[in-house]
Amino acid sequence: MIKFKEYIKPKTIEDAYNLLTTKNAEIIGGGAFLRLSNRKIDVAIDLIDANLNFINEINDSVEIGSMVTISEFEENPVLSKLYNGFLKNVSETVLSFQMRNIITVGGTLYPKYGFSDLITALLVLPTEVYLYKSGKFSVEDFLKTRLEHKDILAKIVIKKENLKTSFQYIRNSEYDFSILNVAVSKGNEVKIAVGGRPAVAQLAYKTMQFLHGKDLNEEIIKEAAKMVSEEIPFADDIKASKEYRKKVCEALVKRALLEVM
Ligand SMILES: Cc1cc2nc3c(=O)[nH]c(=O)nc-3n(C[C@H](O)[C@H](O)[C@H](O)COP(=O)(O)OP(=O)(O)OC[C@H]3O[C@@H](n4cnc5c(N)ncnc54)[C@H](O)[C@@H]3O)c2cc1C
Numbered sequence: 030m031i032k033f034k035e036y037i038k039p040k041t042i043e044d045a046y047n048l049l050t051t052k053n054a055e056i057i058g059g060g061a062f063l064r065l066s067n068r069k070i071d072v073a074i075d076l077i078d079a080n081l082n083f084i085n086e087i088n089d090s091v092e093i094g095s096m097v098t099i100s101e102f103e104e105n106p107v108l109s110k111l112y113n114g115f116l117k118n119v120s121e122t123v124l125s126f127q128m129r130n131i132i133t134v135g136g137t138l139y140p141k142y143g144f145s146d147l148i149t150a151l152l153v154l155p156t157e158v159y160l161y162k163s164g165k166f167s168v169e170d171f172l173k174t175r176l177e178h179k180d181i182l183a184k185i186v187i188k189k190e191n192l193k194t195s196f197q198y199i200r201n202s203e204y205d206f207s208i209l210n211v212a213v214s215k216g217n218e219v220k221i222a223v224g225g226r227p228a229v230a231q232l233a234y235k236t237m238q239f240l241h242g243k244d245l246n247e248e249i250i251k252e253a254a255k256m257v258s259e260e261i262p263f264a265d266d267i268k269a270s271k272e273y274r275k276k277v278c279e280a281l282v283k284r285a286l287l288e289v290m
Contacts, residue, residue, distance in 0.1 A: 037074055039076075045079055048074050055072075061131050090186050091108065093185050094184050095182045115194040142229070145229070148172070149211070152168050156168045159184045190216055193289040195288035208277065209277050209281060210225045210230070250290065261278060
């Protein structure tokens with residue numbers, strides 16, 4: 030079990046950042062994942078009082094503070110309707126409602142867990158990640174960037190666009206992690222993300238380029254699904270082999286593309 034000597038609830042993100050960078054400290058979001066580790070840290074910085082629990086609809090965007098819990102994607106009137114309930118549906122696949130009431134947006138995105146369902150979904154939406162010190166990134170760039178220093182995820186901003194979306198996953202049981210997950214969005218362009226590879230989700234750039242300017246039909250979808258399974262790198266882990274993931278990927282991408290067609 031995790032052990033810490035001091036527990037602090039800063040009132041601002043600035044105070045939290047100063048603590049984080051001057052001590053052997055760690056940010057606590059919901060604490061759901063962190064509590065499973067047996068690390069020893071000097072200072073636990075709980076962001077609960079740092080005014081990061083906000084959901085604001087501003088023109089064509091929604092900004093979501095890092096301390097907003099995943100259950101808000103089901104409960105909040107704005108978030109639950111965003112992209113016709115796409116993120117609501119994705120969130121509902123994560124554990125139980127009690128756990129989703131604890132798990133935060135910051136704790137989900139910042140650590141870039143490979144099994145994350147929400148990261149895969151956000152990769153196909155126009156989403157920006159705001160870090161307190163390092164500034165603004167697209168989710169795509171944030172996932173690729175290795176930060177040189179500790180930072181704090183302040184908020185994400187999701188732009189509203191006219192996109193059709195689909196999320197597909199496979200897992201051994203309802204409360205287990207995804208063995209593989211796939212998200213697709215279709216507006217003028219098609220975006221395809223694959224996560225649980227088991228590494229963190231990534232976009233299928235070659236296949237997205239192949240689909241550029243094409244109308245989707247069953248033949249093209251079949252070809253594209255195969256391309257994704259060949260383009261994305263998979264690996265073995267305790268849950269599945271890389272060959273299994275490759276096969277499942279083709280089937281899930283096909284299903285997702287048919288859904289947005
Ligand atoms: C048993 C279990 C099963 C799970 N199953 C799934 C699943 O099926 N699908 C899925 O998508 N996810 C799953 N998750 C992961 C979950 O969605 C969250 O990613 C995870 O719990 C972390 O969220 P948290 O708010 O509890 O963060 P914490 O546990 O508090 O923190 C996790 C890490 O993020 C850092 N952190 C937290 N907030 C910030 C911030 N604002 N800025 C910078 N760093 C920050 C912490 O320092 C820590 O290193 C599961 C988690 C658990 C515990």
